[in-house]
Amino acid sequence: MRGMLRGVAAAFGQATGGGDRRLRLRTLILIRWIAIVGQAFTIAVVHFSLGFELPLWPLFAAVGLSALINFGLSFSFGATTRLTERRAALLLGYDILQLAFLLALTGGLQNPFSILLIVPVTLSATTLSLRTTVVLSLIVFAVATWLALFPSELPWYEGTFRLPALYVAGLWLALVLGTALIAGYAWRIADEARRLSDALAATQMALAREQQLSALGGLAAAAAHDLGSPLATIAVTARELANAVPEDSPLAEDVAELVGQSQRCREILRSLGQRPDSEGLRPFTRMPLSALLTTIADSYGRPEVQLDVMVERTSGELAEPHLIPTPELKHAFANLIDNAIKFARRRVRIVVLLDAELLEVSIEDDGPGFSPEVLELLGEPYISTRQRSDGLGLGVFIAETLLARSGATLQFGNLPNGARVAVRWSRAAFEAFAPEK
Numbered sequence: 001m002r003g004m005l006r007g008v009a010a011a012f013g014q015a016t017g018g019g020d021r022r023l024r025l026r027t028l029i030l031i032r033w034i035a036i037v038g039q040a041f042t043i044a045v046v047h048f049s050l051g052f053e054l055p056l057w058p059l060f061a062a063v064g065l066s067a068l069i070n071f072g073l074s075f076s077f078g079a080t081t082r083l084t085e086r087r088a089a090l091l092l093g094y095d096i097l098q099l100a101f102l103l104a105l106t107g108g109l110q111n112p113f114s115i116l117l118i119v120p121v122t123l124s125a126t127t128l129s130l131r132t133t134v135v136l137s138l139i140v141f142a143v144a145t146w147l148a149l150f151p152s153e154l155p156w157y158e159g160t161f162r163l164p165a166l167y168v169a170g171l172w173l174a175l176v177l178g179t180a181l182i183a184g185y186a187w188r189i190a191d192e193a194r195r196l197s198d199a200l201a202a203t204q205m206a207l208a209r210e211q212q213l214s215a216l217g218g219l220a221a222a223a224a225h226d227l228g229s230p231l232a233t234i235a236v237t238a239r240e241l242a243n244a245v246p247e248d249s250p251l252a253e254d255v256a257e258l259v260g261q262s263q264r265c266r267e268i269l270r271s272l273g274q275r276p277d278s279e280g281l282r283p284f285t286r287m288p289l290s291a292l293l294t295t296i297a298d299s300y301g302r303p304e305v306q307l308d309v310m311v312e313r314t315s316g317e318l319a320e321p322h323l324i325p326t327p328e329l330k331h332a333f334a335n336l337i338d339n340a341i342k343f344a345r346r347r348v349r350i351v352v353l354l355d356a357e358l359l360e361v362s363i364e365d366d367g368p369g370f371s372p373e374v375l376e377l378l379g380e381p382y383i384s385t386r387q388r389s390d391g392l393g394l395g396v397f398i399a400e401t402l403l404a405r406s407g408a409t410l411q412f413g414n415l416p417n418g419a420r421v422a423v424r425w426s427r428a429a430f431e432a433f434a435p436e437k
Contacts, residue, residue, distance in 0.1 A: 023088040023127045025073060025081040031123065032070050032095065035116075039063050039102065042113070052155035055105050062101050069094070089132045092120040093139055100143040107154030108147035109171045110163050117144065118179050125187035133183055140179050148172040200401070228266075235262040286322040290352050293333060293361065297350060300338045307341075309350045318354040323434035332402040335395035336363050336421050343367030343419070359430050361423040369414040378412045406433040 040063050047054045083091070096117060103111050117140050124133045148168050153160035163171075238259045245255050294309045301307050311320055323329070340348050344365035353360040370378065378396055400410050407429030411422040425433070 023083050023123075025077055025083050028083065028088065028091060028123075029070055029073055032066065032091075035095070035119075036063055036066050036070065039066075046155070051157075054155060058105055059102060062098055066095075066098055085128055085132060088128055089124070089136065092124055092136055095120045096136065096139050096143060100147065103147055104150075104152060106152070107161075108151035109144065109168055109175065110151060110154045110161070114144075114147065114171070114175060115178075117175065118182055121179050121183045122186050125183040126190040130187055130191075133187055137179055137183055141176055144172055144175045144179075231262065231265055235259070235266060238262050286324055288320050288322055289359075289361070290320060292323070292325050292329070293337070293350050293352070296330060296334050297337050297341070297348070300334065300341050302341055302344075304346065305341055305344045306347045307350070308347070309352075311352045311354065313354045315354075315356060318356065320352065320354060321359065321430065321434060328402040328405060332399040333361075333423075335399040336423070339395055340365040340367070340419070340421070355427075357427055359425045359427065363421045363423075364415060364418060366415075366418040369417075369419045370412060375412060375414070406430075 040060070043054060043056070043059050043063070046052050047056060099116060103109070103114050103117075108114070121133060121136050121140055124136050148171070151162070151168065153162065155161070238255065241255045242252075242259050245252050290309055290311050297307045297309060337348070337350070340363050344367045347366050349362075349364045351360075351362040351364070353362065396410075396412075403410060403423060406425070408423050408425050411424065413420050413422075
């Protein structure tokens with residue numbers, strides 16, 4: 001199972017690592033067209049409507065160059081093209097420098113539109129890697145510093161306008177801090193969304209695998225049932241031939257082989273009927289919860305680890321519930337039990353607690369326990385669950401996601417010597433999930 005989870009994570013790429021995040025070209029082109037139109041409109045309004053003198057030729061040349069680049073990208077690549085990390089970074093870097101050029105001719109940081117320098121960095125934070133976002137942020141810092149140290153005159157009604165140096169320094173600080181904070185916040189939120197999406201996809205793949213195993217087991221049982229009658233006829237006929245053929249007949253050996261092979265086929269079909277899937281659990285057959293946990297624990301047991309499954313009652317009248325071993329339950333408990341056995345030193349206890357108000361399954365081990373920094377993050381995807389860092393941390397996330405469908409909640413904690421995971425249902429939630437009939 002651990003190998004399967006690693007394969008799933010590799011297929012989708014861990015969001016905490018350098019996953020291949022690509023920005024769609026069509027999205028970037030659309031955003032840039034909005035910027036180009038906005039720049040041209042603003043320049044025209046300021047110059048012709050407000051009457052402020054602007055260097056029109058250099059300004060419109062910079063806007064026109066961006067438009068030409070956009071046209072070239074539109075005609076050179078398809079609408080569904082996804083940019084590589086490097087190409088997207090180059091285009092966003094160009095957008096920062098182009099806007100810096102426009103600001104340099106129109107007042108520098110004194111220009112109210114200098115706040116738009118944050119836009120390319122924010123776009124990078126939501127779609128590209130942290131490294132690219134940091135590089136673009138440094139470019140914005142450098143550009144903002146240059147615009148603050150070497151400001152141009154801001155066109156105004158009475159010629160030009162210049163803000164005090166202290167105010168410009170405040171604008172620079174606000175722009176730098178705003179870029180860092182907004183980029184960091186946007187990257188964090190986007191990264192969490194990517195990680196959650198990847199982990200949910202991994203959960204769906206793991207659940208689909210369990211469902212396929214259950215379906216395969218049902219198909220094997222059906223095949224064993226359907227083949228039983230014709231095989232029984234073949235076996236009876238073979239035995240009759242064996243009785244009818246003399247021992248010294250040249251066909252005696254062939255008939256004996258036929259009888260032996262028919263008997264072997266019957267044994268194979270019998271075993272398929274007894275174990276319809278890979279874990280020995282018949283699909284759609286109700287069984288006690290403790291029996292389900294025992295079967296799962298036995299499949300992950302280690303010789304040096306003692307496994308104890310027990311049932312405790314707060315009242316002697318409470319009966320242990322029976323439920324269908326669905327793929328969701330099997331896979332969820334398999335992840336939790338496998339994790340406990342993996343880190344246990346000598347013993348793992350699985351306790352089914354029956355109460356009038358709730359049903360609890362407690363999985364306890366005598367291992368190193370959960371580290372304090374990890375205990376707060378358990379349930380998040382790609383978090384290692386113990387003090388050792390091997391594993392992807394997907395097991396707990398998958399278990400919690402699958403058990404939540406049944407109305408269960410998970411609680412994690414440490415014992416004086418070991419760790420404890422408690423799966424709890426209210427009686428109403430469990431009966432709704434696994435009714436008696």
